[in-house]
Amino acid sequence: MHQTISSTGSTPRLPGPSRRPGLRRVIRLLAILTGITLVGGGAWYLLLFLVTRTDTGSAAIDKSVRTVEVAIDSGDVRVDVAGQGEKTELHKKLTKSLRSPDEKIEQDGDTLRITTTCGDGMGRCGSDYTLTVPVGTRVKVDTRLGDVSVTGVRASVEGRTRIGSVNVEHVTGERVVAASKTGAITLKDVDFDVAEATSKMGDIRVDEVEPFKKLKAVSKMGDVELHLPSGAGPFAVHAVTKIGDRKVAVDQDSSSGTAVEARTKIGDVTVRND
Missing domain, CATH: 2.160.20.120 (Pectate Lyase C-like)
Incomplete structure (x- = not known):
């Protein structure tokens, strides 16, 4: 009686096509596309420069x-x-x-x-x-x-930009407005009755101001720093920040006729007398 013996070993794998040529083709294609992009971009900027x-x-x-x-x-x-x-x-x-x-x-x-x-x-x-x-x-x-920059004007001022800073200095006017969606706001040496400084993304600084009736400074993302007239007050202060430090160092009275609003969502709020 003859027995048939079956091998339990694995059958040798036949050599298949190498993957390297395909990889090389992909790399070459990417290199060609990158070169075209760089050349095209360079040509575009050269055209803009020339015209x-x-x-x-x-x-x-x-x-x-x-x-x-x-x-x-x-x-x-x-x-x-x-x-x-x-x-x-x-x-x-x-x-x-x-x-x-x-x-x-x-x-x-x-x-x-x-x-x-x-x-x-x-x-x-x-x-x-x-x-x-x-x-x-x-x-x-x-x-x-x-x-936007306004200097030395003796009248009301309104300066607005979407992307950029607004700087108002040495101005005397009944109403001052400075607003930016992305940029810093600076009011310095300004005499006003009512002022409004707002930015969605930027710091706000008010410095060297004369006695006023109302000041509003609001940023969504940025520090708000107000330097109020030395010895002035009391002020009806509303100062709020969600993420940041709040520092108020002025005489306060909620019934005061001088209103100060300083708010930000992310950043520090500082209100003080110079």
Whole structure:
């Protein structure tokens, strides 16, 4: 009687196709795509560089102007007061590439309006303005992307930006408004009745102010630091932070006619007398 013996060992695996050639093909393809992207990106930036142009200009501002309103899409705006013997004038820098700023400057009575839009599209487009205005000129500035600076004005001021900082210094006006969605707010050496400083993401600092009626400083993410007039008070203070330190070192009275609101969600709140 013959027995059939079956092997319990594993059957040798037949050599299959190597995976390395496929991996090499993937790597080569990625390298080619990366090269195309880099070359294309470089060519695009070179094109923008070649077609980008900056034009500058200036114009006189009539001394009868008592209100200046500036509304632009992109650019910095600086407003200062003409000193004795200085001219009241406007300086501008317009940047254009695949799209150009559409500018409109007009005077209606004692109001000077400057409006510049860029519209949709690609490429650099912007307009920077520096204005030297009569002392008692009311100022209203609104830019979507850029910094706002107002100095020396003896009238109400309103400065707003979406991305950028707002700085108001040496100003005397009944009402002062400074607002940014992403950027710091600074009020320094300002005399006002009512002031409002707000930022969604940025620090707020108020320093060297004269006695006032109402001050509101609110940030969603940033520190709020208020330096109130030395020896003044009492104040009706509402100071709140959800995540941060709260420090209030002023004379307080909830029935006071001088209201101070200092709030942030993330950041420190400081209210004190200088």
